[in-house]
Amino acid sequence: MTATVSFPVDTPLGPRTATVTYERKGSGEPLLLLHGIGHHLQAWEPVTDILAAEHDVIAVDLPGFGTSEPLPEGVPYDLPTVAAALGSLCSVLGADRPHVVGNSLGGLLALEMGRDSLARSVTALSPAGFWTEAERRYAFATLRAMRVGAMALPLSTLERLSHSAAGRTALTGTIYARPARRSPEAVVAETLALRQATGFEETLAAGRSVRFTDDVPDVPVTIAWGSRDRLLLPRQGVRAKHVVRDARLVRLRGCGHVPMNDDPALVARVVLDTVRTTGRPTG
Numbered sequence: 628m629t630a631t632v633s634f635p636v637d638t639p640l641g642p643r644t645a646t647v648t649y650e651r652k653g654s655g656e657p658l659l660l661l662h663g664i665g666h667h668l669q670a671w672e673p674v675t676d677i678l679a680a681e682h683d684v685i686a687v688d689l690p691g692f693g694t695s696e697p698l699p700e701g702v703p704y705d706l707p708t709v710a711a712a713l714g715s716l717c718s719v720l721g722a723d724r725p726h727v728v729g730n731s732l733g734g735l736l737a738l739e740m741g742r743d744s745l746a747r748s749v750t751a752l753s754p755a756g757f758w759t760e761a762e763r764r765y766a767f768a769t770l771r772a773m774r775v776g777a778m779a780l781p782l783s784t785l786e787r788l789s790h791s792a793a794g795r796t797a798l799t800g801t802i803y804a805r806p807a808r809r810s811p812e813a814v815v816a817e818t819l820a821l822r823q824a825t826g827f828e829e830t831l832a833a834g835r836s837v838r839f840t841d842d843v844p845d846v847p848v849t850i851a852w853g854s855r856d857r858l859l860l861p862r863q864g865v866r867a868k869h870v871v872r873d874a875r876l877v878r879l880r881g882c883g884h885v886p887m888n889d890d891p892a893l894v895a896r897v898v899l900d901t902v903r904t905t906g907r908p909t910g
Contacts, residue, residue, distance in 0.1 A: 629668075629694070634719040636712045638702050645702075645712055647695035648688040649720075653679025656747075657722035658902065659713070660686040661733030663755075663885065664770060664830055665821040667693030669813065670730065673891035678898060685722060687713070689733070691826015704829040706837060710739040717745070726902045730885055731755055731859065732830065734850075738871070741843040748847040750901045752894070753856050753884050756839035757863040757870065766858055767831055773801060777822040789814040804855040804883035813888075840870060847904040848874040851897050853882035853889065875901070 633646045650668055658678055662670045668686040678684050688695035690712065691704065698704060698712075713736065717725055727746040729737035734754025741749040758766065780788075788794030792807035795814050799806040806814075821827075848871050852864035861878070868876040877897055882889040 632716065632719060634712070634715045636699065636702055636708070636715060638699075638708075640701060643699040643702055645690055645696065645698055645716075647690055647716065648693055649716075650675075650686045651684065651720075652676075653682050653684045655682040656902070657717070657720075657725035658682040658684050658898075659717060659722065659725040659727045659746075660684065661689065661713070661727065661729035661736050662687075662692070663731030663733055665692065665774060665824050665827055666730075666817060666885070667820040669693075669816060669820075670885060671887055672813075673887045674895045674898070677891065677895040681899065682726070682902070683722065685717075685720060685725070687716070689736075689826070691830065692824045693820055697825040703833060704826055705833040706735065706739050710736050710743060710745065713740060714743070714745040726750075726898075726905070728752070728898050729754065730887070732834075735837070735839060738839055738843055738848070741846040741848060742841055744846075746846060748901050748905050749843060750849045750851065750898045751867075752851050752879075752886055753853060753859050753864075754839070754850065754867065755834065755859065756837050757867040758838075758859065762860060762863065763835070767834070769801060769858055770831065774821055774824075774827060777818045780818070785815055785818055786811075789818075801857055802883055802885045804853065804881055804886075804889045809888055839867070843871050843874070847901055849877055849897060849901040850874045851877040851879050851886070851894075853879045853884060853886045855882060855889075856884045858884040 691697040727737040728750040730752040734751035735756045740746040789811035
């Protein structure tokens with residue numbers, strides 16, 4: 628069951644208040660789950676229960692996505708601002724410095740939180756920010772095309788398409804290697820989430836100049852990439868390893884850009900392996 632929470636966000640104009648939706652389950656060390664652009668916290672449903680068997684799992688709709696409210700007027704959707712806001716959110720929830728797991732945009736935010744000492748470990752699944760300019764343009768054009776398609780489809784057509792494997796492939800084949808495995812209800816919900824994402828354009832605009840070029844020292848980091856990622860190509864993982872030198876680079880065989888649904892057991896194992904390295908030397 629989801630809940631909402633409000634928390635302070637520091638801005639050049641002084642503190643503002645943000646409100647987000649989250650789901651929390653399990654017990655143990657806190658583990659924060661961050662989805663990608665245009666998605667929502669339900670992207671993590673295939674792995675949430677596995678992770679909650681060992682951890683206090685907090686899955687969040689990022690500001691301006693899912694059912695979370697947009698950031699307050701005048702607050703930018705840039706990387707430092709959103710990462711700091713997530714740190715504030717964790718403090719309000721009594722989950723300071725959690726293990727952070729993110730996918731795509733969420734993976735980039737997880738790495739930023741690790742760099743800023745807001746995370747005790749980081750698992751980044753196909754994180755944004757390790758692209759060339761040509762790769763970024765391709766990814767952004769693809770995302771915009773997906774959003775245009777989501778906004779153009781009547782709900783009745785969307786629901787009809789979701790009930791066939793071919794329709795689910797047409798709707799979500801860009802982000803899943805095995806889109807037919809996604810339930811019709813999930814496909815409808817995530818397409819509507821993409822359509823209704825109030826933070827989409829501002830997040831893309833803020834991402835035009837983003838490159839993650841800093842190491843993440845003193846924090847266990849795993850960077851995992853789907854071998855069938857069609858949005859952020861797997862070679863970007865090698866680039867990421869050169870930047871985050873002590874990171875463990877893992878190939879998610881047979882997985883697409885959003886791997887949690889393609890192979891939940893593999894993704895959960897990668898996350899838990901990372902978490903268990905906390906307190907042991909990295910490298």
